[in-house]
Amino acid sequence: MKKYFFPLLFFFLAGMAACDNHLGDKKETGKSPELCVADCQTPEQGRAQLDRFLSGVHNVEEWEARAQRVREGFIRGAQLDKIPEEYRRRPFNPIIRGKHVMDGYTVEAIAIEGMPGHYITGNIYKPLEIKGRIPAVLSPHGHGFLPDYYGRFKPDLQRRCAAMARMGAVVFAYDMIGYGECTTYRHDDPKATQIQTFNSMRVLDYLCSLPYVDTTRIAITGASGGGTQSIFLSVVDPRVTVLVPVVMVSSWFFGGCTCESGMPVYRSDTHETNLADLTALFAPKPLLIISDGHDWTRDVPEISFPYIRKVYELYHAGKNVENAHFPNEGHDYGFSKRKALYPFIARHLGLDLSKITNEKGEIDESFVEDLAIQDLKVFPDKPIAFFCDYWKYSPLSSLYDSTKDK
Numbered sequence: 001m002k003k004y005f006f007p008l009l010f011f012f013l014a015g016m017a018a019c020d021n022h023l024g025d026k027k028e029t030g031k032s033p034e035l036c037v038a039d040c041q042t043p044e045q046g047r048a049q050l051d052r053f054l055s056g057v058h059n060v061e062e063w064e065a066r067a068q069r070v071r072e073g074f075i076r077g078a079q080l081d082k083i084p085e086e087y088r089r090r091p092f093n094p095i096i097r098g099k100h101v102m103d104g105y106t107v108e109a110i111a112i113e114g115m116p117g118h119y120i121t122g123n124i125y126k127p128l129e130i131k132g133r134i135p136a137v138l139s140p141h142g143h144g145f146l147p148d149y150y151g152r153f154k155p156d157l158q159r160r161c162a163a164m165a166r167m168g169a170v171v172f173a174y175d176m177i178g179y180g181e182c183t184t185y186r187h188d189d190p191k192a193t194q195i196q197t198f199n200s201m202r203v204l205d206y207l208c209s210l211p212y213v214d215t216t217r218i219a220i221t222g223a224s225g226g227g228t229q230s231i232f233l234s235v236v237d238p239r240v241t242v243l244v245p246v247v248m249v250s251s252w253f254f255g256g257c258t259c260e261s262g263m264p265v266y267r268s269d270t271h272e273t274n275l276a277d278l279t280a281l282f283a284p285k286p287l288l289i290i291s292d293g294h295d296w297t298r299d300v301p302e303i304s305f306p307y308i309r310k311v312y313e314l315y316h317a318g319k320n321v322e323n324a325h326f327p328n329e330g331h332d333y334g335f336s337k338r339k340a341l342y343p344f345i346a347r348h349l350g351l352d353l354s355k356i357t358n359e360k361g362e363i364d365e366s367f368v369e370d371l372a373i374q375d376l377k378v379f380p381d382k383p384i385a386f387f388c389d390y391w392k393y394s395p396l397s398s399l400y401d402s403t404k405d406k
Helices: 043-055 060-077 155-167 192-209 225-236 275-280 300-314 335-349
Strands: 095-101 105-115 118-127 134-140 170-174 213-223 242-246 287-292 321-326 386-388 391-393 402-404
Touching: 043 275, 043 300, 060 225, 060 275, 060 300, 105 155, 105 192, 118 155, 118 192, 134 155, 134 192, 134 225, 134 335, 155 170, 155 335, 170 192, 192 213, 192 225, 213 225, 213 335, 225 242, 225 275, 242 335, 275 300, 287 300, 287 335, 300 321, 321 335
Parallel strands: 134 170, 134 213, 213 242, 242 287, 287 321
Antiparallel strands: 095 105, 105 118, 118 170, 386 391, 391 402
């Protein structure tokens, strides 16, 4: 799997617009909006920034006052307050096709209308039998786009969605903008943060509209850019009850892609934050942070997790936050990381872990059959692509070549 670590460094290197390197030395308010992109501060500055965030917080009430200020600053920075309210009330006009009956679960291709003329495309995984109301899980993907490691079609994403469905949840895996079949917008749209976060809100709206979904049991999990999307949705939508961001939580790395840091969500004249701090806003609800030793999450056990745990302890909810750290692993959502996910999400969503364990009591995904891209598409005759910057990539090409998209 080494060839898949950092499959697209372009996202984290291109456009590393400078952010003030002394961010951690300034006061929290009184600053004009400014972009914080990629590693625009050092780990030491990230640690100092987190220390400063808690310096005036001594109880839950003080934390919640600060959290509300950060939340409002994020919403303004992402311009979510500029999206017309009626867009949330629009019909979903779902298109559902190509049902595959698998071993203990089903998979269908789905598209729902997010904004007028804009469809959010993906796949919906369900248990083979649905009795009563069941939990729902949102599964956004990250930035990799190698031919056999692409968006919502990736084997690791298919396996975790299938496993959670077999355990008893309905799971919606959906495309980033400019990815797969969601090509109304390019991925480098200046408002990608706004559009993708709103997409997540609409996916959650759709799941909550299903008569068999228990709206009190809603989780979201994704890796890398999918981890960022998971954190962002948890900030703006209180319906999320379980959060599992993977290989993304950091106090000093802000995401290197336009969809993560192309709008002033981390800093304004009224707020200042980072990804670790945004994750802490989820307290006191169940949170599992999955990190590794070979990317910007390498210092989660020493910097980000202690900070987040302090916030949880304000609520006397330390038992609700965990960190699964893999010091010898890299930037992925590999099997070991999924093995950390399953027991946690089963415990907090009330899923049946025994559905994916073998006779030895070990997690076993061998029942999952990876489906081909064509089998997972909503629109069989529509090409899938990646649209960003001046490049157009088509993973369906036998040579996986790239051409200028002028």
